[in-house]
Amino acid sequence: MIEPNTPRPRLFLLVLGTATLLLLGQALWFYLMGHYVRILLPALLAPVMALAALLAAAGKTPSRASAYLALICGFLLIAVELPGQSGHPALWIGLPPILTLVLLPLGPAIFLNLALTPIWLALLGDGQADADLAAAYLALVAVATLALWDRLRQRSLLQATDPLEQECRALTRTHLHERLIGEFERARLLERPMAVLLIHLPQLDMTREQFGDDTRRAMLTAFCQGVLRDCRDLDSLGREDETAFWLILPDTTESGALLVRQRLQQALEQIVLVDTGPLEVRLRLETPRAGEASPAFLTRLQAMTQALAAG
Structure with a gap:
């Protein structure tokens, strides 16, 4: 090309x-x-x-x-x-x-x-x-x-x-990890809660092969708009890999994160694309453990992301 x-x-x-x-x-x-x-x-x-x-x-x-x-x-x-x-x-x-x-x-x-x-x-x-x-x-x-x-x-x-992905309004993987470590250290220093919502889009794997790049970009755009519309300004959406996203929720307790997860699940399931139908998402909530360091938390999130993609 x-x-x-x-x-x-x-x-x-x-x-x-x-x-x-x-x-x-x-x-x-x-x-x-x-x-x-x-x-x-x-x-x-x-x-x-x-x-x-x-x-x-x-x-x-x-x-x-x-x-x-x-x-x-x-x-x-x-x-x-x-x-x-x-x-x-x-x-x-x-x-x-x-x-x-x-x-x-x-x-x-x-x-x-x-x-x-x-x-x-x-x-x-x-x-x-x-x-x-x-x-x-x-x-x-x-x-x-x-x-x-x-x-x-x-x-x-x-x-x-540029901190944002070229295909959608999400942080790149590098900036996502930097933001995650920064929020993790801030939460530890101020003794504030935080949570991370792992999101997997299984339809992205087959959308490009069956419907092309235009449909794939439309799905990514609709997904990011749906997530960011229901988030606070201090929340950060980033792309971990091709089909996985992380939503960083600073100053959010586990119960509050569960409400965010339920709200996003309902909002994203209402998104319907012409070619692929309703948007399918898999969600998993993770919070830092007591005494856990930021590298260990990052490694655990990556492992949980792979497990979420495997179903």
Whole structure:
């Protein structure tokens, strides 16, 4: 699949569809203007671009095949136009590297831009080497690459520091454990009660295989909304693994946690999805034991989570 530096699926599909229509329009224009020799290229590339659009529409994210097909079409059009545009090199010299960086992952894009440098310079310079043109091309490749690399770095940093899961409004496993240990130590220090509600969603195991990622994300969204709607602001919902969640309940006695468990059980069972029907959940309540350390409590919760998943 295409890496995050490429357009989003719907935008990518829209661009491919628009490009297909433009190619057909160009072929029609050449026909009306009597440039019959120039009709062949856009007429041949239009079905290729349409195929790329179909490949992009078939998956949840743009496929690498559709990106390469679109890139080939763009390269062929640019290669045909470059020899006649020597009077405006600044405009045309930027099209190949930018198109490559938009459609391909960063590594292959850099390699392809550098490998094709002699070809683009030869086409633009009518077969003659031009030092200024080469410097401008390489400078543009370097600047565009650095800008894209910084964008990807910032996105990776944001994802690494984001406490919430990408699929739902729950804490990541790392932040969940940090929050659990923090609340555990706070409860011990202030001699306050706390409880943890273990939640297992057995339907998640088969939802992706039978109904796809959209239904799976809809289930996760409905589940998190259902849990957070009935929780206090100080409660924390986190994702322990693929199908297991922990709900940390600070300042909550065991009897209060039992009421929370009953309320959530009723609320979650009322959630009905179109594809999977009523939401199935398994709940288990755990509280710290006397003299238990935080690592031991965390290990016990993980063991109880596995037992809950096993049924």
